[in-house]
Amino acid sequence: MMKAIEYLLSIDLNYIVIGLIAVFFTLEHLLSTQFSFTDRGKHFWNSFLFQIVFLIGNIFWAIAFVFCIEWLNQKEIGLFFLIEIPVWLKLILGVMLLDLATYWFHRISHLVPLIWRFHRVHHSDTTMDSSSYFRSHPIEVLFWFGSAPILMSAIFGFDLLTIGMYFLVATPFLVIEHSNLRFPSWSDKTIGLVFTTPNLHKIHHDQDQYYTDSNFADIFILWDRIFGTFKYKPAEEVKLGLVEFDEPKKQTFWYLIRSPFINIEKI
Template sequence: MEKVIAYFSTLEQRPLERMALLVGGLLFFWIIEGAIPLVKLQYRRNKIRHALVNFGFTVMHLIIHTGLAVFIVLLSDWCRSAGFGMVYWFNANIGGAILIGVLALDFSSWLVHWIMHKNPYLWRYHLIHHSDNKVDVTTGLRHHPGDSLLRGIFFLLLIFFSGAPMYSVMIYQTLVVITTAFTHANISLPPLLDKTLSYVLVSPNMHKVHHHWMQPYTDSNYGAVFSIWDRLFQTFSTLHPSKIKYGLDRYYPNEKDEDFLDLLKDPFLHKKKL
C-alpha cells in the first residue's frame, strides 16, 4: 500500500506518464471497439478525420487542466496543513482518505455535469460534447474549453470540502481517464455484464443513453465513474442500444458536428435557441 500511495502522490509531477495512461487507454479501447463494435458507425469521411476533430478539443482540455494542476496541488497541500476537509474532520486513515476523496471528486463530476444541463448558458458549452453524431472512444474528451474550465472549478471546490490528499486526487483522475474511454467506446458487452456493472459503475450502455439525441434521455445518467449518484438522485434511465440515436434534436445542426471552428465559436453566438 505504501508503494501505491507513493506512486500516486507524485504522479502529478510526471506529466509524460499521465499522458501515457491517457493515450494508452484511448488506443486500447480504439482497438476493442474495432473488434466488438456496438453499432456500425458511418463516419462523415472516416474514423481518423472524426478523431482529429475530437483530439483538437482534447488538447485544449489537457492544457486547461494542466494549468489548473498548480492550484490542485496548492489546495490539497493547504487542506493537509490546515487540517481542513472531511478527510481531516473524520480523522480518516489512508483507506478512508482514498474513499472520501474519490467519492467527493466523482460527485463533483456528476454535479457539474447536471448543472451544465440545467443552466441554459452553461449548456451552450457542454452541447459541443453532445453534438458528436458518432460516439466512440475519442468522444470522451470532446469538451469545449468553457466546459473544461467549469469542470476544473468544481473539481477544486470538492477538493476543498473533502480535503482530498494528492494520492487520492491522482487515483481518481486515473480512474476517470480510464472510465471515460471505456464508457464512450463503441463496444458491445454482453447485456448481463453491462447491466451488472451499471449497479456500481457507469457502463457503456448506460452512458450511451445520455448521448441519445432526445430529452429526457439526454438529461439522465450524468455519472462519470460511479452510477450511485444517478440512482440516488433519480436521474438514472435505460434505453435499449438499438433505439439510441446520437446527436442533438435542436441547438446545433447535426451535419456540422465535425466543423471544428464552428463548434469552438458556437457558444458565443447570440442566435442560440435557449
C-alpha cells in the same frame, strides 16, 4: 498495496489516456461496433483538437490548481483533518465523494443555459468512439476539473493524492463509456447496479431530452439511482447527438469551439 497505488499515481495521466485510447481505438477497428462511421480519422482529429487546446490551457491552470489544494491542506481546512482515518479509506471515500460532486456539477450543466452552451459540445457528437472522450469544450473542462476538486477539498480536506486517485479511476471509465463497442445488456443489470456501464452512458447521449437528462454519473451510477435520474433503454435504440447540431458544418472543430458564443435554437 499503497506502494502499487503510489506507483500508479506517479504515472503522468496523459500516458494513461494515450494507452487507453490506443487500445480501444484499435479494438473498435477489429471488433463489431455499435455506431456507423463514414470517416473515423476525421472524427478522431476533430475530437483530438479539443484535447490539444485543453492541454495548452492546463499548463497554466494546473499551477493555480496545485497551489490552491496545497494552501487548503497547509491550513488544514476540511473535515478529514478533524477525524483520524486510514489512507485507504480516505482514498475510497475521496473517489466516491468527488464522483458525487461531478454528478451534481454535470446535472447543473444541463439545467443552467449558460453552462449548457459549453456542455452541449460533448453532446453534439452524432456518432461516437473512444476519441469522443476528448470532445468537450476546453473552457468547460478546465472550469469543472478545477472547481469541483477545489470545492470538495475545501469541504473534506482532500489532498493531491486523493484527487489524483479520482482521475486515475475516472479516466478508464470515461474512455470505455464512449467506446464504439457492443457491450452485453446483462452488464447493465449486474455491474450497472453500481457502476456506469458504456450502454448506460450512451443513453445520456440520446437525442431525446428525456434520456439526455439522465445517467449523469461518471463512475457510480448509484448517484443517479439515489437521486432519481436513472433511466434505461436498449443501447441499439439510442440515437446520438443533438438535432440542432445535425448538419455536417456544425460538427467541425472550429464551429464547435465557437458554438457556446452562438445563439443556437434548441430543437
